[in-house]
Amino acid sequence: MIEFQKVCIRAGDFQLQNVSFEISSGQYAVLMGRTGRGKTTILESLCGLRRIQSGKIMIRGMDVTHWPPADREIGYVPQDLALFPTFSVAEHLQFALRLRRFHTTQIQRRVNELAEMLGITHLLKRQIEGLSGGESQRVALGRALSFRPTVLLLDEPLSALDSETREEIQTLLRTLTDNTGVTTLHITHNAAEATALADRRFHITDGQVIEESANQVQQTSQSDSASN
Secondary structure: OEEEEEEEEEEOOEEEEEEEEEEOOOOEEEEEOOOOOOHHHHHHHHOOOOOOOEEEEEEOOEEOOOOOHHHOOEEEEOOOOOOOOOOEHHHHHHHHHHHOOOOHHHHHHHHHHHHHHHOOHHHOOOEOOOOOHHHHHHHHHHHHHOOOOOEEEEEOOOOOOOHHHHHHHHHHHHHHHHHHOOEEEEEOOOHHHHHHHOOEEEEEEOOEEEEOOHHHHHHHHHHHHHHO
16 A cells, blocks of 8 residues: 655655545556646655655555665656666566575576566567667566565656557556556556556646546546547
């Protein structure tokens, strides 16, 4: 479970005040809002990359507000993926496991499992350069999920993909999160993407995180269908 309790965040002249919301364990939540409203700031605060001014951040009922990022057991896929240009695909999947000092046998077993799950077994020896957008996204997801985090954060993971690849990755995301039970918070501007993936949808409005009602979600879905 993820919970923000009256969290205040400041980033230069920008600030979010008294942000409160809750996502239950295993749910897939999508956070929407205009550019510059603080969506990425919320993700960075959750995973410990940005300090908050006040309030509490809870994960699985534990106050992690002052915990270092590595102790929060969060998998994070930033918008630019942040893949290492000198690493092979296999080395990306191994990375978090080596940091946590997993045994070599455990690492190899997990890499093989992830590669099969993500459909990238044939890419394990490849370098990052030359991978397609969809392939790179799969590698970034594998790295984030490698150590079996309790929370997965995705910052506009589909924004740079063509429509066909976007649909493939949407299906993969839903399958992965259903199979692993990881609690997911996904940022997007795309309403159709949110409709396809989300158990719950939130918007940032006037510095507050507001959950969409069932009626609002239905109206948005109908609008998307009509426009298509």
